[in-house]
Amino acid sequence: MGSQQILLVVVGVVIVGVMIAVGLFMFRDQAAATARDSISNDLVALATGSQKYYRRPSTFGGGGNSFGGLTMSKLTTRGSNANGDYALSPDPVPPGTTMITITGTGLETGNDGSTPVKLTMTVMADSILLVMNN
Template identity: 40%
Template sequence: MGQQQLLLIVLGVIIVGIAVVVGINLFNANATNANRDGVISDLNNLGAMAQQFYKKPTSMGGGGNTFTGWTIPTGLDSTANGTYSATVNAQSVTIPGLGTETGDDGTNPVGAQAVVGPTAITVTVTN
């Protein structure tokens, strides 16, 4: 009877250990996806700001149908979700974003890139 109880205790400890490992893995996967979603959301917001600048007349501080002169607003180039930079051309803006969590490749951070045009924002996940 003593050996049977010991075996049940060991088996219980193993099952609890496996459950903890599975829980940690699920938490990490959720953190990565949440960070990726946050980066994509930030990129869409920055893209909308760039389009707003594009459409606003120069007399009101906008671009007057050009993106030239647009920059990422102070404080939004680095957020809790990640860091962002912008490459500005007259008719498009490319905004890469790097998140704070490790991405799908297991080495590099979560990444996405937005290409902003006068009427469209296209976001591509890079990691």
């Protein structure tokens, strides 16, 4: 083989290596974004259930305009699923509480490259606030 042919092979190997690395980074970013979307959807469903509990009269098993008495087990039968783990804070919710926090921790690695995707949803009687922690 001539030196020109060896140079072409080396350049080809370098280009293929760079393309593989770029593909891996794109896949990892997409996996984290998908995890965030899935956790966000789950948190919205849990927040909706929380607001439903808030509005339901206490005589019918609700909070009677309070999140008091709400537990994670009243929102869902499982605190985790294929998307991640979910936690209610405080759990159980004390009487008279008008704001709760639900945290979702995913299985994929987040933006920092070392800890899992994590989203926090603050639920009030008439609104929700979603914060992406990682």
